[in-house]
Amino acid sequence: MDDSAKIAALNDLARQTFMDCRVVITQGIQMLGDATTAEILxxxxxxxxxxxxxxxxxxxxxxxxxxxxxxxxxxxSYYDLDFTMHSPDPTDTTVTARVLTIMLAEEY
Known part of the structure; x- marks a missing residue:
């Protein structure tokens, strides 16, 4: 499996389960209310x-x-485990902290 396929598999698992990643929602998403936020998630x-x-x-x-x-x-986004810099290898879960950010397009 090449690196892109490994990253895709890790990202899919994290996105589909919200496990092995941090999920961050922006203020714009939060302001839509609990029900709409849950539907978006x-x-x-x-x-x-x-x-x-x-x-x-x-x-x-x-x-x-x-x-x-x-x-x-x-x-x-892919960070090192201390969240201080970019991950040295997004295919390696032992050195990578995944962050999934969910935002309104206008906040991009």
């Missing part, structure tokens, strides 16, 4: 429409959904 977890256009590197690290009229982006 569920939609992010079930996202599976990756194409060459929206996932050119095959890492499943970014997506866009529209929910209740809001355009929502989600993206992964």
């Amino acid at each position: 569920s939609a992010v977890q079930s996202f599976d429409t990756f194409t060459a256009d929206n996932d050119p590197y095959g890492e499943h690290d970014f997506g866009k959904i529209t929910h209740a009229g809001y355009d929502v982006f989600w993206q992964f």
